[in-house]
Amino acid sequence: MKLKNISLKNFRNYEQLSLDFHPNLNIFLGQNAQGKTNILESIYFLALTRSHRTSSDKDLLSWRSDNMEVSGTVEKRNTNTPLEIIMSKQGRVTKVNHLRQQKVADYIGQMNVIMFAPEDLSIIKGSPAIRRRFIDMEIGQIRPLYLYDSIRYNKILKERNAYLKFDQANIDETYLSVLDDQLIEYGSKMIEHRLNFIKELERISQELHSKLSHGLENLTINYKSSLKFSKANPDLKTIETDFHEQLIALRSKELYRHQTLLGPHRDDLEFFINDINVGDFGSQGQQRTTALSIKLAEIDLVFEETGEYPILLLDDVMSELDNTRQLDLLEAIIGKTQTFVTTTTLDHLQNLPTNMQIFQVENGEIIEQN
Numbered sequence: 515m516k517l518k519n520i521s522l523k524n525f526r527n528y529e530q531l532s533l534d535f536h537p538n539l540n541i542f543l544g545q546n547a548q549g550k551t552n553i554l555e556s557i558y559f560l561a562l563t564r565s566h567r568t569s570s571d572k573d574l575l576s577w578r579s580d581n582m583e584v585s586g587t588v589e590k591r592n593t594n595t596p597l598e599i600i601m602s603k604q605g606r607v608t609k610v611n612h613l614r615q616q617k618v619a620d621y622i623g624q625m626n627v628i629m630f631a632p633e634d635l636s637i638i639k640g641s642p643a644i645r646r647r648f649i650d651m652e653i654g655q656i657r658p659l660y661l662y663d664s665i666r667y668n669k670i671l672k673e674r675n676a677y678l679k680f681d682q683a684n685i686d687e688t689y690l691s692v693l694d695d696q697l698i699e700y701g702s703k704m705i706e707h708r709l710n711f712i713k714e715l716e717r718i719s720q721e722l723h724s725k726l727s728h729g730l731e732n733l734t735i736n737y738k739s740s741l742k743f744s745k746a747n748p749d750l751k752t753i754e755t756d757f758h759e760q761l762i763a764l765r766s767k768e769l770y771r772h773q774t775l776l777g778p779h780r781d782d783l784e785f786f787i788n789d790i791n792v793g794d795f796g797s798q799g800q801q802r803t804t805a806l807s808i809k810l811a812e813i814d815l816v817f818e819e820t821g822e823y824p825i826l827l828l829d830d831v832m833s834e835l836d837n838t839r840q841l842d843l844l845e846a847i848i849g850k851t852q853t854f855v856t857t858t859t860l861d862h863l864q865n866l867p868t869n870m871q872i873f874q875v876e877n878g879e880i881i882e883q884n
């Protein structure tokens with residue numbers, strides 16, 4: 515999978531920009547705060563309709579404008595697909611092949627990207643919400659069904675939480691049980707997808723982590739659910755039954771707390787190295803290697819699920835990877851897939867292939883290409 519070109523209008527500090535990309539390696543070179551990351555962010559946004567570093571779309575709009583456009587052409591199996599996202603005061607429009615998509619789930623999945631950024635460490639060390647966002651973004655881009663289920667789940671969750679805010683005396687048990695059924699239906703499907711995804715992610719990242727740690731460390735990943743499963747590897751039916759039983763048991767507590775206390779919106783991930791929790795007790799190095807193993811594993815996972823390698827976005831990570839086996843591993847991957855790199859210096863990139871395009875970035879413009 516390759517991104518052939520991109521056009522930006524009023525995206526962050528780019529008023530207007532059109533670039534054609536190299537099929538293998540593209541490097542954005544420049545001083546700090548010139549707009550290198552903004553270009554990677556626009557590619558991520560074009561793929562997933564969200565930023566990797568902000569949950570507010572408004573941050574992406576140029577300060578000087580109230581409408582913005584990102585468009586590009588992705589090439590997959592010799593077919594070119596134009597993608598477009600237009601944001602204005604009226605809202606957001608997404609287009610595939612110039613046709614407007616009614617649902618975001620119909621848009622996402624056309625282009626797969628994996629971003630490596632300094633913020634990756636927060637998947638290990640940050641809050642559960644960051645890990646949930648990580649799982650949602652990653653499963654969403656390879657399994658459209660997951661997106662449909664999670665959008666429906668979030669809608670029901672919002673409705674149910676609003677209903678639980680009512681005075682207890684005004685709660686209609688029949689209506690609440692209708693909301694329960696929908697919450698359980700979509701929530702269970704989400705959990706089933708997540709368990710399945712985590713199992714696959716663990717399988718691949720375990721092998722990579724072992725290589726990165728010279729065989730010394732065994733990485734395991736646990737899906738820490740707010741539900742207690744009655745079976746070790748629960749199927750959808752078991753998840754639904756467990757969800758239902760435990761939701762009923764929590765009824766009075768939920769009415770008292772006025773919120774939904776069970777479901778995928780309360781779940782989390784845990785990472786262990788040789789049975790020690792990496793987030794709580796791992797060294798800096800172990801946390802970094804774990805984050806890297808997971809990200810690298812995603813590349814293979816996307817390939818296994820879609821038959822295409824994702825586009826790699828490496829934001830300011832080359833210097834961190836320097837002089838280690840990690841760089842070797844990354845170099846092996848860079849040969850397989852189209853890669854975009856930001857950097858302030860070319861020093862760390864001497865071993866990379868010469869077959870590439872360098873874009874010199876200065877103050878929201880590309881001042882040189884070679």
Ligand SMILES: Nc1ncnc2c1ncn2[C@@H]1O[C@H](COP(=O)(O)OP(=O)(O)OP(=O)(O)O)[C@@H](O)[C@H]1O
Nearest residue numbers: 526527546547548549550551552573574575576577
């Ligand atoms: N919404 C926005 N509108 C206009 N300019 C913005 C907006 N958001 C950020 N900027 C500008 O973009 C620049 C930062 O760009 P970016 O994050 O891409 O930096 P960078 O080149 O990757 O730098 P570093 O090497 O420090 O990571 C800053 O000058 C900032 O003021």
